[in-house]
Amino acid sequence: MRIDVITIFPGYLAPLREALLGRAISAGLVDLAVHDLRTWTRDVHQAVDDAPYGGGPGMVMRPQVWGEALDAVLALDERPARIVVPTPAGRPFTQATAQAWSGDERLLFTCGRYEGIDQRVVDDARRRDLTVDEVSIGDYVLVGGEVAVLVMVEAVVRLLPGVLGNPASAEQDSFSDGLLEGPAFTRPEVWRGLAVPDVLRSGNHAKIARWRRDRALERTAERRPDLLAALPEDALDDADRAF
Numbered sequence: 001m002r003i004d005v006i007t008i009f010p011g012y013l014a015p016l017r018e019a020l021l022g023r024a025i026s027a028g029l030v031d032l033a034v035h036d037l038r039t040w041t042r043d044v045h046q047a048v049d050d051a052p053y054g055g056g057p058g059m060v061m062r063p064q065v066w067g068e069a070l071d072a073v074l075a076l077d078e079r080p081a082r083i084v085v086p087t088p089a090g091r092p093f094t095q096a097t098a099q100a101w102s103g104d105e106r107l108l109f110t111c112g113r114y115e116g117i118d119q120r121v122v123d124d125a126r127r128r129d130l131t132v133d134e135v136s137i138g139d140y141v142l143v144g145g146e147v148a149v150l151v152m153v154e155a156v157v158r159l160l161p162g163v164l165g166n167p168a169s170a171e172q173d174s175f176s177d178g179l180l181e182g183p184a185f186t187r188p189e190v191w192r193g194l195a196v197p198d199v200l201r202s203g204n205h206a207k208i209a210r211w212r213r214d215r216a217l218e219r220t221a222e223r224r225p226d227l228l229a230a231l232p233e234d235a236l237d238d239a240d241r242a243f
C-alpha cells in the first residue's frame with residue numbers, strides 16, 4: 001500500500017515512522033510519502049489560506065494550492081488513490097472503514113487546517129471521478145487533520161497482512177464481531193490483592209471462550225448499547241441471549 005499525506009506540518013506525521021508502522025515501512029509493506037502543501041504555493045508569503053466568503057470566524061484553505069498539490073501528488077503513482085479528507089463534518093471512520101480501506105492500493109490524505117479546505121477542491125476531485133471520502137474520527141473538533149490521519153493510518157496499516165506479529169489480534173479486535181473486547185489479565189495471579197478470574201486459569205477453553213464472550217456482551221451492553229442494537233439478527237446465539 002502506498003500512502004501519501006499532504007500537510008503544512010510534515011513534522012506532525014513523524015510518528016508514522018516509529019514502532020509498528022515504521023517496521024511496516026522498513027519491511028516494504030507500506031510506502032509512505034509526506035508532502036508539504038507550501039511546495040505548491042506561488043507567492044513570496046507561501047499563503048495557503050484566505051478569508052471566508054460570507055464572513056465568519058477564521059480562515060479557509062485556498063483551492064488553487066490544494067488543486068495543484070493534489071494533481072501533482074496523484075501523478076506520482078499510476079495506482080488509483082482513495083482521497084481521504086478528515087473533517088468534523090465527515091462520515092464516521094469506524095473499524096469497518098479501516099477494514100475496507102486496508103484493501104486499497106493507495107490512500108492519499110489531505111490535512112486541512114484553519115476552518116477547513118475550500119469545498120470546491122473536493123467537488124472538483126469528485127467530478128473527475130476520483131474517490132473522495134470526507135471522514136470524522138469522532139464527535140469533537142481538532143485543530144487540523146494531521147492527528148486524524150495518524151489515527152486512521154494506524155487503524156488501517158495494522159490490518160495489512162504481515163504487519164501484526166499475530167494476525168489473530170486483528171481478527172479478535174474490539175468491533176471485529178460487533179462487540180467491545182472484555183477485560184484482559186496477565187501475571188501475577190494476584191496483584192494488590194486482586195486475583196485473576198479462576199476460569200482463565202482453568203485450562204478449559206470452552207469455558208474460557210464463554211466467559212470472555214459474556215464479559216464482552218456485558219461491557220458492550222453497559223458502555224455501547226448502540227453497538228448491541230446494531231448487531232445483525234444472527235449475531236447472537238442462544239447462549240448469548242441467555243446471558
Ligand SMILES: N#Cc1ccccc1Cn1ccc2ccc(-c3cc(N)[nH]n3)cc21
Binds near residue numbers: 087138139140146
Ligand atoms: N475542518 C474544520 C474545522 C471546522 C471548524 C473548526 C475547526 C476546524 C479545524 N480543522 C481544520 C481541518 C480539520 C480536519 C479535521 C478536523 C477534525 C476531525 C474530527 N473528527 N474532528 N476535527 C478538524 C479540522
